[in-house]
Amino acid sequence: MSRAENREGRLPPESLDAVEAEAWAFLEAGGRSFRAPFHSGVIGTLGAEGPSTRVVILRGADGPRRRVWCHTDTRSPKFAEIRADPRVAWTLYDEPSRLQFRLWGRASLHHDDALADERWAATAMNSRKIYQAVVAPGTVSPVPTTGHPPELDDERWTLEFSERGRPNFAVVETVVTRLEALYLHHAGHRRIGIHYGADGQRLSADWLVP
Numbered sequence: 258m259s260r261a262e263n264r265e266g267r268l269p270p271e272s273l274d275a276v277e278a279e280a281w282a283f284l285e286a287g288g289r290s291f292r293a294p295f296h297s298g299v300i301g302t303l304g305a306e307g308p309s310t311r312v313v314i315l316r317g318a319d320g321p322r323r324r325v326w327c328h329t330d331t332r333s334p335k336f337a338e339i340r341a342d343p344r345v346a347w348t349l350y351d352e353p354s355r356l357q358f359r360l361w362g363r364a365s366l367h368h369d370d371a372l373a374d375e376r377w378a379a380t381a382m383n384s385r386k387i388y389q390a391v392v393a394p395g396t397v398s399p400v401p402t403t404g405h406p407p408e409l410d411d412e413r414w415t416l417e418f419s420e421r422g423r424p425n426f427a428v429v430e431t432v433v434t435r436l437e438a439l440y441l442h443h444a445g446h447r448r449i450g451i452h453y454g455a456d457g458q459r460l461s462a463d464w465l466v467p
């Protein structure tokens with residue numbers, strides 16, 4: 258994309274069907290590659306103190322099944338929050354195309370099942386390091402720390418050692434019930450909203466005033 262296009266932003270395809278297809282195609286591509294737009298986004302959860310948001314990597318998306326996935330540590334506050342209240346919202350933004358996606362849905366947690374096993378097996382060794390923290394993410398430390406056990410140094414960082422992180426690894430699956438896309442464009446923005454039913458069927462698709 259050229260610099261001029263960057264400033265102009267992007268216009269949506271002309272039909273709602275095409276906008277929907279494009280949205281899921283972007284999310285699926287973002288979930289597949291760290292080089293693609295929308296490889297990371299913000300997921301919001303609800304806790305005792307109210308809403309809480311944080312950046313996560315989009316680890317996959319499936320348009321026909323209306324699902325998106327991220328990975329997390331079973332000991333993280335977000336894991337407990339989702340267990341208590343599965344309602345989540347995502348925001349993903351690509352600055353070069355000036356395109357924003359917002360998703361709402363219900364999340365389920367997978368840490369001891371076939372989905373978690375499959376995703377763990379596909380998780381690169383380096384990405385497994387964060388699941389080695391000896392205590393829960395967010396625990397107060399008297400000194401700056403990675404949280405890794407002292408015996409985890411590069412020489413001992415083998416595939417076998419990385420398996421120690423498996424009990425802390427979880428997949429968060431969101432079944433999307435609403436999708437919004439906002440296209441910022443210098444000649445006028447465009448926005449759409451789509452609702453999905455519990456079985457993934459499309460209930461409505463509308464152009465919205467941006």
Ligand SMILES: Cc1cc2nc3c(=O)[nH]c(=O)nc-3n(C[C@H](O)[C@H](O)[C@H](O)COP(=O)(O)O)c2cc1C
Nearest residue numbers: 297311312313314327328329330333334335336395
């Ligand atoms: C670029 C980036 C990517 C991140 N990816 C993830 C991720 O995929 N999963 C995750 O649990 N945390 C990820 N984090 C860390 C979270 O933003 C957050 O700090 C951490 O998960 C603790 O969140 P919690 O205390 O609300 O559970 C990422 C942070 C950044 C900056």
